[in-house]
Amino acid sequence: MTEHTAPGRAADVVSVLAGAAMRGPLQDLLKPRGLRLERWQHLRTHHRPGGSVSALYRVHCRTAAPTSSGTGPDVPASAALVLHIGATTADAAAWPDGPHTASARIAGLRLRMWIHPHDPALPGLPWATDAPAVGRDAFASAEPARLHLLAYRPLRRAVVQVEHPRGSAYLKLLPEEQLPALRRRHLLLETAGVPAPRLLAAPEATARGVLMLSALPGASLFRLLVEDGAAGVAPEQFLELLDTLPVQAAELPRRRSWAEGAHGYAAAAAAVLPDEAVRIRALAAGVQEALESTPAGPVVPVHGDFHEGNLLMTGTRVSGLLDVDALGPGHRVDDLACLIGHLAVLAAANPSRPHLDHALQEYRRVFETAVDPAALHARAAGVVLSLVAGARGGHRGARVHSARLRLGTAQRLLRAASE
Structure with a gap:
């Protein structure tokens, strides 16, 4: 799959995909399938820095004739349906038009569209x-499983939580070519005794390009932080956890850190906040300058996306490390910066919860003893910059507010790097 969204057009593309003109392509996708569009809502946009832009929509429609929606049994005429539709600028020549996919053109863009899932x-x-x-297929049972789609990034990944009387699990989906490396990562962690999800034997899932992973005990660190700042949780244990990552992980392909992609994330952020483009570019330049002038430390095994949502706690101790797709060689400071960056955004977004800012200061104090403080804060600024384009909210105004809040948080972190 090649991607062809020119960086200079990113803001225009984001605007088009979120704009009223998308009604036409949505209706064109539905009409041949016997569906009439009634109303629709743009849910979110995903911009891959330097690459494609994808969007998701919630569509309310009605059948014009007895038909199959592509998401279940046939439905009668005049039945109301709620569907989700994806659209992308990715040039996916290998995807033929079919019952659930189609091509479209709008404002000079060639789109590929599909009906979820x-x-x-x-x-x-x-x-x-x-x-x-x-x-x-997964539990050899006639009783349906209970499913919850926890995460979905169009064309990139999905995570489904599964509950069944015979057990609990998670289904992880990635593009097929990425699955062998993820299997290897989970096996390495299991051998090393790291509390990460285990691969479960599920031939039917494997045959469909799906990894079935064990459920782990505990509550997310995110939840504990929101409740009371994770009182009683010693941040030193996260340094200890990183020390347990298997040395063999250093032999895996290296993925660049969030901060190392600052210029690409700046382009994505500027597409969401075009009036802040100068400010955003200056931030990215500052992060890049700090990367070159502050010590990163030795190359060691790293998690790659080490934040409060990927850490499970039982009581005050770590009981789970999730989302290990980026496990490999890197710098410890980037893992710590990832947690600091996410916690800084959480604290900034919840000023009525002062315990979050208190936790942020405590984590900064502890992590500064393990890595260079200036590098920690500069790279945390790069992490937050990567989050600007993905800011969410119930409507465009809320999304813009959230994006600006993240931008301001990144700037404060960068300033802290020079203090």
């Missing part, structure tokens, strides 16, 4: 979101 890059998603099929 038929994501062309995640062919196992229809199975992973089919409760009877998962119950039958």
Whole structure:
């Protein structure tokens, strides 16, 4: 799959995909399928820095004739349906038009569109979101599983939580070419005794390009932080956890850190906040300058996305390390900066919860003893810059407010690097 969204057009592309003109392509996708569009809502946009832009929509429609929606049994005429539709600027020549996909053109853009869950890059998603099929194939049971789609990034990844009387699990989906490396990462962590999800034997899931992972005990550090600042949780234990990552992880392919992609994330952020483009570029330049002038420390095994949402706690101790897709060689400071950056955003977004800012200061104090403080804060600024374009909210005004809040947080972190 090649991507062809020119960086200079990113802001225009984001605007088009979120704009009223998308009604036409949405209706064109539905009409041949016997569906009439009634109303629709742009949910979110995902901009891959330097690459494609994808968007998701919630569509309310009605059948014009008895038909199959592509998401279940046939439905009668005049039945109301709520569907989700994806659209991307990615040049996916390998995806033929079919029952659930189509091409479209709008404002000079060539789009590929699909009806969820038929994501062309995640062919196992229809199975992973089919409760009877998962119950039958994963648990050898006639009783349907209970499914909850925890995460979904169009064309890139999905995570489905599974509950069944015979057990609990998580289904993880990535493009097929990425699955062998993820299997290796989980096996390395299991051998090293790191509390990460284990691979479960599930031939039917594997045949569909889906990894079935064990459930782990505990509550997310995110939840504990929001409740009371994770009182009683010693941040020193996160340094200890990182020390347990297997040395063999240093032999895996290296992925660049969030801060190392600052210029690409700046382009994505400027597409969301075009009036802040100068400010955003200056921030990215500052992060890049700090990367070159502050010590990163030795290359060691790193998690790659080490934040409060990927840490499970039982009581005050770590009981789970999630989302290990980026496990590999890197710098310890980037893992710590990831946690600091996410915690800084959480504290900034919740000023009525002063315990969050208190936790932020405590984590900064502890982590500064392990890595260079200036490098820690500069790289945390780069992490927060990577979050600007993905800011969410119930409407565009809320999304813009959230994006500006993240931008301001990144700037404060960068200033802290020079203090």
